[in-house]
Amino acid sequence: MSVKHCSHHGHNKKKIIKRILIGLAILVAIVLLVFFITWAILQPKKPQFVLQDATIYGFNVSAPILLSSNFQVTVSARNPNSKIGIYYDQLTIFATYHSQQITYFTVIQPVYQGHKDLNIWSPFVYGTNVPVAPYNGAALSQDQSNGAIGLVIKINGRVRWKVGSFISGRYHLHVTCPAYIPFGNKNSGIAGVVTGVKYQLAEQCSVSV
8 A cells, every 4th residue: 555745845944935035035135125225314414533742751762773651542432423323443552654564452441432433542651672673773773863753553443333233344444543743842952852741733533433
């Protein structure tokens, strides 16, 4: 006696699964469409960064072209959006000289920034016996004798946008702040670095997201 297999139930099961998948796809498409429309209406703006000041506590070039430095900078970050919050994740700050990194990475603690809010950070940026390229070593020595140095303070990290209860994925954040820091007053006859002096900079930073 043979047993007949009923294919009707299997066919209905496949149809139900197919309808569920189509329904989920439509739901996801609607959610994404609503998000992008909302995003376009809100017109999110990049955060605005300003390098406010810098205080030098040490800056010394030694043989064979090793740089030890220690200074504190004050950086402000403003959220220009009235309806979008910003999560700052994995932020690090460091200094470069003629495109060469001359300090270690200093971590800035993650923070959420509300609408139109302003955050101020004052991290220490430093490095001990950091090798410097020969051409940069010569330029550093010349800058020291001239009484000022042109650095670039950089901040790298990730940001997330918060619209209502929705939080976006992470986006790369790159901040570049020029810093022209005087070492002392040549007219006063003071040679070398004058430590512990806070220099007001108020430099606007370029921001890329």
